[in-house]
Amino acid sequence: MKALVYHGPGQRxxxxxxxxTIQAPTDAVVKIDASTICGTDLHILKGDVPEVQxxxxxxxxxxxxxxxxGSAVTTLEPGDRVLVSCITSCGxxxxxxxxxxxxxxxxxxxxxGHLVDGLQAELARVPxxxxxxxxxxxxxxxxxxxxxxxxxxTAYEVGVLNGGVEPGDxxxxxxxxxxxxxxxxxxxxxTPGRIVAIDLDASRLEKALEFGADxxxxxxxxxxxxxxxxxxxxxxxxxxxxxxxxxxxxxxCTDLIRPxxxxxxxxxxxxxxxxxxxxxxxxxxxxxxxxxxTTTTPKLLKLIxxxxxxxxxxxxxxxxxxxxxxxxxxxxxxxxSHALKVVLEAAPVARELVELHEVPVTx
Numbered sequence: 011m012k013a014l015v016y017h018g019p020g021q022r023x024x025x026x027x028x029x030x031t032i033q034a035p036t037d038a039v040v041k042i043d044a045s046t047i048c049g050t051d052l053h054i055l056k057g058d059v060p061e062v063q064x065x066x067x068x069x070x071x072x073x074x075x076x077x078x079x080g081s082a083v084t085t086l087e088p089g090d091r092v093l094v095s096c097i098t099s100c101g102x103x104x105x106x107x108x109x110x111x112x113x114x115x116x117x118x119x120x121x122x123g124h125l126v127d128g129l130q131a132e133l134a135r136v137p138x139x140x141x142x143x144x145x146x147x148x149x150x151x152x153x154x155x156x157x158x159x160x161x162x163x164t165a166y167e168v169g170v171l172n173g174g175v176e177p178g179d180x181x182x183x184x185x186x187x188x189x190x191x192x193x194x195x196x197x198x199x200x201t202p203g204r205i206v207a208i209d210l211d212a213s214r215l216e217k218a219l220e221f222g223a224d225x226x227x228x229x230x231x232x233x234x235x236x237x238x239x240x241x242x243x244x245x246x247x248x249x250x251x252x253x254x255x256x257x258x259x260x261x262x263c264t265d266l267i268r269p270x271x272x273x274x275x276x277x278x279x280x281x282x283x284x285x286x287x288x289x290x291x292x293x294x295x296x297x298x299x300x301x302x303x304t305t306t307t308p309k310l311l312k313l314i315x316x317x318x319x320x321x322x323x324x325x326x327x328x329x330x331x332x333x334x335x336x337x338x339x340x341x342x343x344x345x346x347s348h349a350l351k352v353v354l355e356a357a358p359v360a361r362e363l364v365e366l367h368e369v370p371v372t373x
Contacts, residue, residue: 011026011027011028011029011030011131011132011133012024012025012026012027012131012132012331012332013025013027013067013127013130013131013132014067014068014069014130014131014334014335014338015027015065015066015067015068016054016055016062016063016064016065016066016067016068016123017064017065018057018064019055019056019057020055020056020057021055021064022055022068022335022338023335024332024333024334024335027067027127027131029133030127030133030134030135031135032078032079032080032135033135033137034080034082034137035080035081035082035083036080036082036083036137036138036139036140037079037080037083037135037136037137037138037139038076038077038078038079038080038083038086038135038136038139038143039076039077039078039079039133039134039135039136040072040074040075040076040077040092040094040133040134040135040136040143041074041075041076041077041132041133041356042072042073042074042129042130042131042132042133042134042331042356043072043073043074043075043091043152043355043356044072044073044074044152044153044156044353044354044355044356045069045071045072045073045129045130045156045331045353045354045356046069046071046072046156046157046159046351046352046353046354047069047130047334047337047338047341047351047352047354048069048070048071048096048160048161049187049188049189049255049278050070050278051068051069051070051123051338052341052342053255053278053280054068054123054124055338055342056280058278058280059124059280061124061125062123062124066123066124066126066127066128067123067127067128067129067130067131067134068123068128068130069122069123069128069129069130069131070096070120070122070123070124070128070129070159070160071094071096071129071156071157071159071160072093072094072129072134072156072159073091073092073093073094073146073152073155073156073159074091074092074094074129074134075089075090075091075092076088076089076090076091076092076139077133079139080139082140083139083140084140085140086139086140086143086145090145091145091146091148092143092144092145092146093143093144093145093146093155093156093158093159093307093311094122094129094134094136094142094143094159095142095143095144095158095159095160095163095304095307096120096122096159096160096164096302096304097111097112097114097118097119097120097142097301097302097303097304098111098114098117098118098119098120098121098122098136098137098138098142099111099114099118099138099141099142100114100115100116100117100118100138100141101116101138101140101141102116103115103116103118106118106141109303109305110303111303111304111305112300112301112302112303112304113301113303117137117138118137118138118142119301120301121137122134130331130334130354132331132356144158144307144308144311147311147315149315150314150315151322152353152355153321153322153325153353154314154320154321154322155311155314155321156321156325156353157192157321157324157325157351158307158310158311158314158321160302161188161189161192161324161351162192162195162196162310162319162321163302163303163304163305163306163307163310164189164192164276164302165189165190165192165193165195165196165251165253165276166192166193166196166199166306166310167300167302167303167304167305167306168274168275168276168298168299168300168301168302169183169189169193169196169197169251169253169274169276170193170196170197170199170200170251170274171306172272172274172298172300173249173250173251173272173273173274173298174249174272174296175197175200175202175248175249176200176202176248177200177201177202177203178201178202178203179200179202179203179204179247179248179249180202180203180204180206180238180241180242180247180248180249181197181202181204181205181206181247181248181249181250181251182206182208182238182247182249182250182251182263182266182267183197183205183206183207183208183218183223183250183251183253184208184209184234184250184251184252184253184254184259184262184263184266185208185209185252185253185254185259185277186207186208186209186211186214186215186217186218186223186226186253187209187214187253187254187344187350188324188350188351189253189276189277190207190209190214190218190251190253190254191214191217191218191221191324191350192321192324193251193253193276194207194218194221194222194223195221195222195319195321196310196319197222197251198222199313202249204224204225204241205222205223205224205225206223206224206225206226206227206238206241206247207219207223207225207226207227208226208227208229208234208262209226209227209228209229210228210229210230211345212228213348215227215228217350220323221323225241229262234262234266235262235265235266238266242268245268245269246266246267246268246269246271247266247267247268247271248268248271248272249267249271249272249273249274250263250264250266250267250271250272250273250274251263251273251274251276252273252274252275252276252277253276253277254277255277255278255279255280256277256279256281256283257279257281257282257283257284259277260275260277260279260283261283261284261286263275264285264286264289264290264295264297267293267295269293269294269295270293270294270295271295271296272295272296272297272298273295273296273297273298274298275297275298275299275300285297323350324350324351325350325351325352325353326348326349326350326351326352327340327341327347327349327351327352327353328352328353328355329352329353329354329355330354330355330356330357331354331355331356331357333354334354337352337354340352
């Protein structure tokens, strides 16, 4: 098969890779139908995630078709269309039993494109398939569910839920990239009083308004802290969501927050940030961090199925899966390309692949 392989900081290539096989009875092999690129993939390429070893296939978000299942898999059949989540759950460890799948100690958690081969490939091995994938309703397209693999549950769980967004709150979201926009979209499920989007890029702030922000602040032209204080009678935001992953944006969130407010860090940080406890300790500020658990994926999938959420506007660019390197260039230059999410579309299942794995053929 072909796959996008990481070869060290700044190096990646679309090249031949061994076909995945069933290695454990709980595994499945999935033919990738659609995948996408995450900001975390860019962090990996920068060398910010040293656990990723050269030779690893990148990617942790996909929709695919089950080709083969291990002997212990009971809820899936070859031919099933599934969402392959960024988080894998063993289902047995302490954290999985608590619903904290991102902290799985039984071989799961965030492993795709990190600790095991990922999903920017023609085929992928999915460990713990019974507890780690979601069947896709027939009436939904790949693009409708693809962004449930990561950005929607990440923004919702690590941003909106960890931040404790409540009706009437002023929510300041720092960063209007895909995660920030997903936070804007899902925060509306909790009817905040005002959503304020803060970014340095005018085009992304325009997108923020389209996704549901009430106010935008271009932090390259005006003082975001002063503007938020003006909007909140000098108190500050009830919730500040960090959606970038650089020290400056985290520290900005701690400046924006009101006494007793909540700062929810979602961004992936590759460098140290200063925590000004000398200012924060007396103000009863709660700071949360976290990796997505994907416990809300079924709920969000139902909201998409019933038309209450529409993630398709995230898809701004589309490429053939084999053009993944070009897609990385476009996604990595989002300031110029205005890319939110790129969709990597695979070719239809080849007849010989179907026959090899005895997958049912549908018209």
